[in-house]
Amino acid sequence: MLDLKKIRENPQEILKLLHQRNTDYQLQPILDLDTQQREKQSIKTELQARSNEIGKIIGQKMRSGVNSQSEEISRLKEEGNNVKAKLAELEPEERELKAKIDALLLELPNLPSNTTPMGKNETENIEVRRWGDEFIPDGSHILPHGEIGEKLGIIDSERAVKVAQSRFVALVGMGAALERALINFMLDRQIDAGYIEVIPPVLINSESLQGTGQLPKFAEESFKCENDDLWLTPTAEVPVTNFYRGEILEAEKLPIYHCAYTPCFRREAGSYGRDMRGLIRLHQFNKVELIKLVHPQTSGEEHEKMVNNAEAILQALKLPYRVVELCTGDIGFSAAKCYDLEVWLPNANTYREISSCSNCHDFQARRADIRFKEKGKKGTEYVHTLNGSGLAVGRTMAAILENYQQKNGTVKVPEVLQPYLKTDILGNNEY
């Protein structure tokens, strides 16, 4: 949520920043409503002040023995009633204006950071760096990971679709073990890097989704349990950031680092037909997420460090990747600045997103009301929140299957995973 005060004080500047996202936004309706609301509020405050005053006077008189039936008190009571009648008229109007303003504010995305490169859309994202040697097929045929998985008997799409529907897969035997090994490996590494693990609820309420920015605008992206105010979490970012919703943290507690493994659920609305095969775009996938709550002054460097933490996983797995900084036209709703990690997929001969690391500044903190207080200082400040995948597990498996496949159809196990899997080769699965 953007700061209404800043919008009021500097609408042109805010609008300019919003338009860097390459979408049209309006601030005038908010400004108009805000003027009306403030006017009503000041009248309301005056009436309330008078009403309080009357109450106090009556209280004093009655304590000092004035008869409650006396003319004096009756007159005051009558005035009190008049004030109340006016308030009764004003209050709902004022409340409605406030609600309208809030609704509009919730629809506005975050402002891009001034370091975010300008651009219309994903074609103008900027490659920051590359790591590792791309595995270029030398004439021999490279299979897509989905096919490798099916051949090895470690991915079973057909039965998953029977059990659920399309865009679901099941992992079997060494496939399941590999997924589990990846989750453990990623968590172990991030815990070593200083993140505290959380296993949060994966059914979460509407307030939480609003807190991190998925609601109200992106309701159609999540699965909802219709009988309850509960949704399937689209990413652990939501429950873990909302862990601290409505709290005032002590400044010394910052920065807070969390990592969390959860399954993630997304409708993938609007992506009909895209990435239908394999592990790339599913309704349910596993992810290890990194979440930080930090002091505003440090969020820039904390962001870079978080990206490095995610990169460390790819490096340990020896998977080639590149880091891309998203331009103003491509960053997500809540993000001010965002880096994507894209892993090399030789079959598609391209890099595919495997992690997205966002610095949300105080945007989510404002929505979720997460503040901190410095000892000895007056007042509170909003924290900055960051989140990043460390990493998307299914896509990591996809990358391993493609980058580690061998001519005989088996797949080597990355060295760092061998202790977890107790084998160095995937193949000859008896399933």
Place this chain on the structure above:
RNA sequence: GGAGAGGUGGCCGAGCGGUUGAAGGCGCAGCACUGGAAAUGCUGUUUGGGGGUGACUUCAACGAGGGUUCGAAUCCCUCCCUCUCCGCCA
């Protein structure tokens, strides 16, 4: 699902119709005492919105929303949440 208890400031906890934004305690900060510390004493210590350069002032908030009243943390209604016991259960 059945029965009961309860939700008050950073925390504990009192208040159950009238200058109560809220006693008391803990914690925290400052000062005093001390060679230094502990102990002790004194003072201060919620958040958000308006207005003023400022001392300051005003409004709101005692789970949420309504109601009664001149006046509600206190009374009434609805909802939400937590806890205890019983039942069921991975």
